[in-house]
Amino acid sequence: QVQLVESGGGLVQPGGSLRLSCEASGIIFLLYNATWYRQAPGKQRELVAAITSGGSTNYADSVKGRFTISRDNNKNTVYLQMNSLNPEDTAVYYCNGKSAWNEYWGQGTQVTVSS
Numbered sequence: 001q002v003q004l005v006e007s008g009g010g011l012v013q014p015g016g017s018l019r020l021s022c023e024a025s026g027i028i029f030l031l032y033n034a035t036w037y038r039q040a041p042g043k044q045r046e047l048v049a050a051i052t053s054g055g056s057t058n059y060a061d062s063v064k065g066r067f068t069i070s071r072d073n074n075k076n077t078v079y080l081q082m083n084s085l086n087p088e089d090t091a092v093y094y095c096n097g098k099s100a101w102n103e104y105w106g107q108g109t110q111v112t113v114s115s
Helices: none
Strands: 005-006 009-010 017-023 031-037 048-053 057-059 066-070 077-082 092-098 103-105 109-113
Touching: 005 092, 005 103, 017 031, 017 092, 017 109, 031 066, 031 077, 048 066, 048 077, 057 066, 077 092
Parallel strands: 009 109
Antiparallel strands: 005 017, 017 077, 031 048, 031 092, 048 057, 066 077, 092 103, 092 109
16 A cells, blocks of 8 residues: 655744655655645645656745755655745645656645744
8 A cells, every 4th residue: 555644744933944754655755756735725736846756856936945855765755844934835735756657645734834
């Protein structure tokens, strides 16, 4: 059974940092392109950051310079380091793993940025 399990969300003050983790089981995650998406209340899900199986990265303009996506293939895990958080970053963050044959989603983790 394939699972992507996100963790690391929570409540943080503006200007603070969080690191999200997405641990995969049942697949070799390094063979998949991994993407973090987020969905704020009343808004569509949007791409935040992506990393290919080869390690190339891509970011939404709104998070460039603040967020960093990385992967630890030994731990079968993808991370999203989020710095300088602001209230507009409040959303449920979802992990996605996609290959040429399969696509999987995590259950999401809530990030709330508020004073």
